[in-house]
Amino acid sequence: MNLNRQQLRTRHHELIKEMRRIGPWIEGTVVSTERICGTSSCGCHGNEPKHPAMFITGTNLGKTVCLYVPRKLESQVREWAKNYKLLKGLIRALSEVQKQIVRLRD
Numbered sequence: 001m002n003l004n005r006q007q008l009r010t011r012h013h014e015l016i017k018e019m020r021r022i023g024p025w026i027e028g029t030v031v032s033t034e035r036i037c038g039t040s041s042c043g044c045h046g047n048e049p050k051h052p053a054m055f056i057t058g059t060n061l062g063k064t065v066c067l068y069v070p071r072k073l074e075s076q077v078r079e080w081a082k083n084y085k086l087l088k089g090l091i092r093a094l095s096e097v098q099k100q101i102v103r104l105r106d
């Protein structure tokens with residue numbers, strides 16, 4: 001898709017507008033798992049089901065980081081992680097627009 005300079009400028013503004021509409025975001029992958037709680041008398045220490053737990057994992061300065069997400073924040077964190085993916089897509093799209101501007105040369 002080759003756009004002229006004006007069309008690219010318009011596309012740039014559209015993408016920036018979309019970026020502004022994105023809510024809070026969080027970098028990382030949402031992982032749903034199970035955990036054993038801190039109460040030693042709890043059934044999860046025996047044969048009973050363990051507690052569902054959510055983590056957000058990712059790398060920070062080359063180190064794998066795993067952050068526990070409290071239950072009450074789970075749906076919000078899922079939303080934030082989704083927003084991060086949307087934002088990344090927009091960053092890539094915006095970069096493509098700039099590359100096309102470079103290709104126009106003059």
Ligand SMILES: [Zn+2]
Binds near residue numbers: 039045051
């Ligand atoms: Zn337990």
